[in-house]
Amino acid sequence: MKIFDRKLWLGSVLLLVTVHGFAQQQTYCNPMDISYRYNFEQLNERISYRSGADPVIINHKVGNKPGEYFLFVTISGGWWKSKDLVNWQYVVPDKWPMEDMCAPAALSVRDTLFLFQSTFEQRPIFYSTEPEKGKLKFYNRWLPRLPKDIGPWDPALFHDPDTDKWYMYWGSSNVYPIFGAELDHSRRLTYKNPEPSKAYQPMLWLDPWQHGWERFGPNHSDPIKPFTEGAWMTKHNGKYYLQYGAPGTEYNVYANGTYVGKDPLGPFEYAPYNPIAYKPGGYATGTGHGNTFQDNFGNYWNTGTTWLGIVWGMERRIVMHPAGFDKDDQLYANTRFGDFPHRLPTSKWQNSNELFTGWMLLNYKKPVTASSTLDTLRAELTADENPRTFWVPTKNQPGETLTTDLGAEHDVRAVQVTYVDYKNTIFDSDSTVYTQFRLYASKDGKKWNKIADLTDSSDRPEPRRDRACAYVELPAPVRARYVRYEHVYTAGPYVAINGFRVFGNGLGKAPATPPKLTVVRQKDQRNADITWQKVPGAVGYNILWGIGKDKLYQTYQIWNDQPNKLELRALNVGVPYYYAIEAFNENGVSTVSEVIGPR
Structure with missing residues (x-):
């Protein structure tokens, strides 16, 4: 696996633009460097903490101008804007809804940005043609209240450019599914079916008995019924990818998955390669409850939430990983070295690994x-x-x-x-x-x-x-x-x-490739036991796996001072997998081992 493209790096150095003696920033590193807001949510409990969660990044384009990025985050009193995905400026809106927005939905369509909050009550959809100035207006005065406990909580807005139809998806529960509904644009984006009990329908349910990664707890070890939340819809090559977060925000295995359908309201089929965004090891663990968007060069990204949880269980930060669709339309996010520095793209990348700087x-x-x-x-x-x-x-x-x-x-x-x-x-x-x-x-x-x-x-x-x-x-x-x-x-x-x-x-050498990689699938096919032989000078290892030899999109990072074994508990029943391993240290990354599998 290529660590980094030296020609791309040299070109970036030559293109550095200096300002006051400093080079313009060319890289970023997770967790994202934004001005996380102090969260008044726990004011009554007298618990003070900065937090950011449930991100949505929108590429808002006006006319033929390059898009500007807007970041919306749970209970932040406003939002952030950026022209390059690294320098984020906080924006205070000129008006705000009845309460601050939790897990907001945002969407840009034809020069207009739409915004809607999580709610169980009647709440309005807002719009703005000047989000960079914090200008908000009412698009409608409210959506009708749905039956008790249905929501819409953790909503996502979707506009199908091919049909000019509008939809909303939502859900945040370990009892209810992800829901979907068509919206009526002719009636200011209220529900297509005016009868509240018939305005929505279930889209997908969690199935932790078949999908190992949907199990709750650290490393999927807790029998508590898992939570699904954070719906998002992406259309690609005529297919609809309904995404969701699971199994819980407060664990290292918080991830994003997807179902795929031929219609915005389904039926949807579970993608056997799930989860699409997964980072259980390293510093900034967890990638769940975010969104998928394209930058100005056409590259895809997947955002998510990484857990901190020091002074409060919901203390979190934001992460962003390169993503995309492969030649078989498989949706993936690249979390390999996901909390090490990565380059900001200046063009359409051919392989998302090109963005890794190789800085260890x-x-x-x-x-x-x-x-x-x-x-x-x-x-x-x-x-x-x-x-x-x-x-x-x-x-x-x-x-x-x-x-x-x-x-x-x-x-x-x-x-x-x-x-x-x-x-x-x-x-x-x-x-x-x-x-x-x-x-x-x-x-x-x-x-x-x-x-x-x-x-x-x-x-x-x-x-x-x-x-x-x-x-x-x-x-x-x-x-x-x-x-x-x-x-x-x-x-x-x-x-x-x-x-x-x-x-x-x-200034030394990268470690050797770890030998003797073994993988044994357990009787419970959701789990696999992985072992390898440690190599001298290694600081850590990346276990790579996926559903094909050329689809090793998943990564589990292990430190060298940990045991040389891993019980991987994120697999799907009935799906064969392929595996490989690489070692890294301060000097670089080894070549990837021979791929083994299927098993």
Whole structure:
């Protein structure tokens, strides 16, 4: 498997546009670097946390101009806009519905953006021809109330360009299915059938007895009845792909799946290659409840929700992965190295793996020291790739530092600093909520050079904004053994950092291909036991699998300090699979092993 395209990389370097001495950002890294909002939802419980979940990214095109991207997120008081999928500016609407929007539906049709909130009551559909300015108007005054507990909660709007018909899909329950309904455009997008009890029909149900990945709990280990939610519809080559999230937002296995039909209201058939977006291992685990959209170059993307859950169970962040349809119209999302830096495309890609930069994680469980430590919230917890462990200094004051020792000199390319809320007292985001820090590098731990400055005195001035998942791409490689974070400002009484992640390339060799990959399908076909032989110098491994030798779209990342075995519990009954493995370290990625299967 190709790690990265060197010609593409060199071309990107030559095309760098410098602004105030810094190169224009060419890459991104999950979780997405947006100004996550403090969530007033738990104000009564006095629990303060930033969160983002249930994303919808819309490519809104006006006339022949390139589209502008709009991101809508649960309970965020507004939305974000971007021209490049990496620099997101928060937009405050001029009016807002009766309450903030949870899991909003958004759709762009003929220069108009439509917006609708999750509800069990009568609520309006809004529209805007100037979403970049926060302008909202009523498209209708309300949709009729449906029977008790039906919804529409977690809705998705869909317009079929070939028939000019409109639809809505929804569902968020472990009791009810995903529902669908046709909307009547001639009556301002109210239900086609005016009788509320007949306005909708079931589209799909979860079947965890046949679909291993739909089982609840961490690694699908909990017998609780799973939840389905987050409907989305994509039309491709005359087929309708009705997507849904399962089995629950608070687990590493939160994923997106799809059913496929020839009509917007079905019947739909389960796709045997499900789930389409799945990332159970690594730092930013979980990809469920998002949407599928195309960028201005025609590339597909799949968004989703990754779980944090430190101070509150619904504390989450947003992820975005390259996606697409293969030659057989199979829908997939590429989560291989999904929380490592990826390039922003400048054209239509031929293979989504081209977007992976090849910049590896340089400091997994490497030594980290701090200027001070509060209780047992130690510095090394920022390098264990566990988003639920974190460091806290004794005081939230400028000058507090984290220093990671990479163990040897490496070419540093990017740094991600991710924050969490520890005993915080903020319940709304205002002008006092922003993030500032500096980064330094050193070869010997004595002489330090500043490599990034996110403060008011930065060489790259920018508006103050909160960056809970701050990602800093360096304009050029920096040869260093040590990297230091110097704190300047975050709001609240404490600083809490759960990820100090350094990316780049080592000066040594990539590991060898892991030998002796074995896969044994259990009597319960939803499960398979996978083993392999570890190789010297490896930091981790990617288990790759799929329904064909050329369709290894699924990835499970395992660290080398974990056992060399995996019980994979995400398989579909009656579906044969193929498997392979690769190893990686600070220097790169091995070649992929021989593909084995079907089994």
